[in-house]
Amino acid sequence: MNTQSNAMSESHLESQVAAPVVISGTRRMYWSLRRELWEYRSIYIAPLAAASLFLFGFLISTIHLPAKMRSLSALDSAQQREAIVMPYDMAAGLIMLTALIVGVFYTLDALHGERRDRSILFWKSLPVSDLTTVLSKASIPLLVLPLLAFTFTVALQFIMLLLSTAVLLGSGLHVATLWTRLSFVQMSLLLLYHLLTVHSLWYAPFYGWLLLVSGWARRAAFLWAALPLLAIAIVEKIAFNTSYFTAMLQHRLGGAAEAVVAPGTLPMDPMTHVTPGHFLSNPGLWLGLAIFAAFLAAAVRLRRYQGPI
Amino acid sequence: MACIEARGLRKTFGPTVALDGINLRVEEGRILGLIGPNGAGKTTALNAILGLTPYQGELRVLGRDPWTERDRLVQDVCFISDVAVLPRWIRVSQVLDYVAGVHPRFDRAKADSFLAKTTINRARKVRELSKGMVTQLHLALVMAIDARLLVLDEPTLGLDILYRKQFYDSLLNDYFDRSRTILVTTHQVEEIQHVLTDVMFIDRGRIVFECSMEELESRYLEVVVHPEQLAAARALKPMHERQGFGRSILLFDLKLAHLNRKQLVAFGEVHTPNIADLFVAVLADTPGDKSGHQAGQVPANHEGAPR
Numbered sequence: 001m002n003t004q005s006n007a008m009s010e011s012h013l014e015s016q017v018a019a020p021v022v023i024s025g026t027r028r029m030y031w032s033l034r035r036e037l038w039e040y041r042s043i044y045i046a047p048l049a050a051a052s053l054f055l056f057g058f059l060i061s062t063i064h065l066p067a068k069m070r071s072l073s074a075l076d077s078a079q080q081r082e083a084i085v086m087p088y089d090m091a092a093g094l095i096m097l098t099a100l101i102v103g104v105f106y107t108l109d110a111l112h113g114e115r116r117d118r119s120i121l122f123w124k125s126l127p128v129s130d131l132t133t134v135l136s137k138a139s140i141p142l143l144v145l146p147l148l149a150f151t152f153t154v155a156l157q158f159i160m161l162l163l164s165t166a167v168l169l170g171s172g173l174h175v176a177t178l179w180t181r182l183s184f185v186q187m188s189l190l191l192l193y194h195l196l197t198v199h200s201l202w203y204a205p206f207y208g209w210l211l212l213v214s215g216w217a218r219r220a221a222f223l224w225a226a227l228p229l230l231a232i233a234i235v236e237k238i239a240f241n242t243s244y245f246t247a248m249l250q251h252r253l254g255g256a257a258e259a260v261v262a263p264g265t266l267p268m269d270p271m272t273h274v275t276p277g278h279f280l281s282n283p284g285l286w287l288g289l290a291i292f293a294a295f296l297a298a299a300v301r302l303r304r305y306q307g308p309i
Numbered sequence: 310m311a312c313i314e315a316r317g318l319r320k321t322f323g324p325t326v327a328l329d330g331i332n333l334r335v336e337e338g339r340i341l342g343l344i345g346p347n348g349a350g351k352t353t354a355l356n357a358i359l360g361l362t363p364y365q366g367e368l369r370v371l372g373r374d375p376w377t378e379r380d381r382l383v384q385d386v387c388f389i390s391d392v393a394v395l396p397r398w399i400r401v402s403q404v405l406d407y408v409a410g411v412h413p414r415f416d417r418a419k420a421d422s423f424l425a426k427t428t429i430n431r432a433r434k435v436r437e438l439s440k441g442m443v444t445q446l447h448l449a450l451v452m453a454i455d456a457r458l459l460v461l462d463e464p465t466l467g468l469d470i471l472y473r474k475q476f477y478d479s480l481l482n483d484y485f486d487r488s489r490t491i492l493v494t495t496h497q498v499e500e501i502q503h504v505l506t507d508v509m510f511i512d513r514g515r516i517v518f519e520c521s522m523e524e525l526e527s528r529y530l531e532v533v534v535h536p537e538q539l540a541a542a543r544a545l546k547p548m549h550e551r552q553g554f555g556r557s558i559l560l561f562d563l564k565l566a567h568l569n570r571k572q573l574v575a576f577g578e579v580h581t582p583n584i585a586d587l588f589v590a591v592l593a594d595t596p597g598d599k600s601g602h603q604a605g606q607v608p609a610n611h612e613g614a615p616r
Contacts, residue, residue, distance in 0.1 A: 021413040031410035038403050039396070119396035124361065126390040128411050129380045307361065 002051055028128050032136035033144065039113070040106050043140060047149055050098040051156045054091050058160055061087070065164060066171040067176070081181040088160065088182065092153045092191055097198065099149040103141035107207050108222055110137040111215035118308035130303040132212070138296055141207045146195035154188050190274070205288045207250070208295030215302045218309050252288065264301060310372060312337045312490040313358060320353050320514075327353040330366065330613030334517035335507070336352035340488040343494045344588055346513035349377045351569055354511065355462050358492070359388055365385070371457055384413060390462035394574035394577045395443055401429055408450050420453035423483070441472040448476060452484045459484075461493040461551055465500075473497065479505050498584045508584055510591055518591045530561050531582040532573050542576045558589045 037043055072080050111134070112119040123133065161184065165175050210225055217224040233246045279285060313335040320328040335341050347414045356362040358370055360379030368375060373382045395404060401424075409417045423448050424431075425596050427445050429531060437444055444464065451459065465473040481504060495501055508525065510518040520528070533556050534542045543550070547559035560582055561568060573579050581588075 023411060023413045028411050031407055035407060038400075039398055050425075095552070114396070117396060118394050121388070122395055124407065125359075125383070125386075125409055127380070127384045127413070208505060305363075307356075 011280045016095045023127075025132065028132050029136055032128060032132055033139065036110075036136060036140055038142075040109075040140075042102055043106060043145060045096050045146055045150050046102045047145075050090075050094050050153045054094050055156060055159060058087060058091070059163065062163055062167045065167050069168060072177065077181070084178060084181045085187075086119065087200060088157050088187065091156050091160065093235055095149050095153045095156070096195070100199070103145050103207065106145075107137075107141050107210040108214050108225060110140070110211060111299060111306075112217065112221050113304055115309045120306065120308055130300050134215075134296060134300045134303060137206065138211055142200045142204060145179050146161060149199075150188075150192050150195050153191055157184070157187070193274060193276070197276075199284060202252070202288065204292040205295065208292035208299075212295045212299045212302070215299045215306065251284070310337065310370075311335060313341070313492070314369045315367065318354070318357060318368050320350075320357060320362065320538040326514050328357070328364070331511075331514070331516055333509065333516060333519070334491060335492065337490050339506045340485065340493065340504060341507045341509060341513060342498070342584070343492060343507040343509050344498055344584065345494075346592070349511045351511055352462060355390075355460055355494065355593065356490070359386065359460060363593055369444040369596040385457045387456040387459045388462075389444075389447050389451055389460075389464045391464065391466040391565050395435045397435060400432065400434050401438075401446060402431040404435070404446070404450065405431075407455075412454060414455040415450075416453045420449045423449040423452055423479075443517075444468060444472065444476065448479060452479065453503050457489060459489065459491045461491065461495075461598075463495055464493070465495065465497065475498060477501060480504070498574060498588065502584050506583075510588055512592055524580050525584075525587070528562060528564050529582050529587060530563060530570065530573055530579050531586065532559050532561065532576050533557075533578045533580075534559055534576045538576045542573075545572070549586075550591060551586070551589070558586075560586065 068083070072083055075083070101125040114123060161178075161182065164178055168178065170176050214221050229245075229249065232244065233249075236245050237243055311334050313333065315331050315333045318328055318331040318333075319326075329350075331350075331354065343351055343354065353362065354539065357364040357368060358375055360370075360375035360382055370382060371385055375382055399407075405420060408415050408420075424446070427442065427449075429438065429442050429446055435446070438446065448464075465476050468476070475487075477500065480491070493501060493505075502522075505522055507521045508519070509516055527544050529548075532542065532547075533554065535555070539557055542557075542559050545561065545568060547561050548565075549560040551558050551560075556577070559576075561573060563569065570579065
């Protein structure tokens with residue numbers, strides 16, 4: 001017993017003499033993000049499943065591809081492009097929609113789940129600040145999901161392109177029309193731009209609100225997230241017979257495409273005039289980001305006081 | 310330097326007073342048992358010490374204010390509680406990676422060697438482990454962290470006796486040294502009596518009793534009194550009287566009653582009281598409406614007639 005405790009205190013002294021390991025904020029953030037990906041595997045599984053599902057459907061549709069390409073030769077180049085690009089846009093749309101849904105449900109549970117399963121005190125017993133935790137949780141819908149959606153979409157679209165090429169070559173057709181009408185790199189860059197501007201920066205206040213509700217609500221976080229918005233809209237309508245709040249929400253949800261690209265064009269259209277200057281000088285963007293920051297600060301503060309539920 | 314120092318520590322939840330002006334001082338290298346009935350304020354006190362809840366009054370843990378300096382304090386403090394459970398979805402290997410990733414004082418090799426002595430499979434998720442294994446895992450994590458204060462809040466609740474014994478044995482043999490401090494609360498008082506260096510009773514948000522184990526052994530004595538000598542023994546003002554083995558067992562505070570051991574040996578068999586009996590005696594003599602107890606002061610009304 002005595003020798004044992006002596007050995008213990010010696011090794012204790014040694015470890016004190018050794019230079020203390022300094023753990024950077026980046027490393028804490030990295031592990032916090034890994035924790036989220038371990039806990040919520042749907043973050044990558046759901047977009048991956050959507051991509052696989054789409055690929056399966058596309059695989060079957062390639063039966064008609066040679067016939068479709070033959071019929072295209074009668075059309076002009078704009079119509080050709082539209083017909084060729086359509087499945088690629090649909091693929092991007094499906095994966096983005098999946099990522100949005102996952103993002104909403106993830107954010108609503110992010111600060112709720114750790115209180116519900118009482119693990120919050122375990123997390124709080126480790127040297128990771130509330131700020132780091134909340135920031136890591138906010139960056140899932142704002143960074144991780146858009147980047148995952150981008151990666152999966154580009155991979156899916158590339159496989160689709162290779163498959164189409166193989167099918168066309170196999171049936172003795174030229175692939176020139178397909179490759180010239182589909183500008184792959186431009187399409188991918190536009191997708192990235194769309195994801196980072198609309199899905200990340202423009203929708204940020206929504207995710208901030210969901211995160212705050214998730215940290216505050218004891219149960220039924222979804223209702224607490226939706227009902228106050230509805231209540232404000234109804235009260236405004238009854239009291240002043242106006243609907244500015246509803247219009248504001250609609251603008252935030254649907255007006256994003258207008259804000260990032262010139263009006264009247266589809267976000268995925270290669271002809272789109274991308275207008276980052278216009279987007280960045282939009283006061284609505286900065287107001288939204290300020291609101292997002294306020295929601296986040298409130299969520300950090302809330303987590304300090306919160307225990308298990 | 311004191312590891313924990315509190316002056317006038319107070320915490321209320323609405324009209325409920327959870328901590329009613331606590332003064333305490335825990336020196337480094339002690340193992341303090343904080344004993345109290347349910348709702349006495351134990352967990353609130355621990356939460357204040359861990360910086361999990363704001364409070365009124367003065368509190369210093371390792372020289373820091375736990376509420377405002379929590380982010381720095383947390384590197385030196387570890388915490389196991391029946392409430393602070395490991396997340397059920399996490400794998401054993403993942404939780405090891407995570408703690409190694411974020412904690413500057415975590416020694417992965419130490420945790421690995423401790424886990425090697427158990428039957429815990431690294432590929433398992435926490436939800437697939439038994440409760441005893443989860444506690445072993447948590448203990449392995451905590452013992453591998455070179456912390457200066459370890460707080461245990463009912464750490465062995467719901468474990469069978471083998472796991473409980475193993476838990477405290479590991480803690481004493483493989484973890485504790487004189488530079489660390491351990492603060493533990495539990496209802497299984499008898500099992501940790503030999504582990505503690507100090508004991509403190511808390512009731513209704515106040516500290517009603519505190520002493521070191523050495524003092525407890527020299528100062529308090531229980532006598533299984535021969536029936537014919539009961540009246541004479543009662544005249545010496547015992548703190549408390551209870552029945553056991555068909556005899557009356559009287560508990561004396563030698564210092565307060567100005568007695569010595571020899572005087573009591575004449576009445577019957579004497580032994581050191583266990584903490585549970587002392588606890589019952591102290592609390593039985595502490596009416597709720599009397600509010601004269603200060604920290605570090607043994608309740609003054611020991612003279613109360615034995616029941």
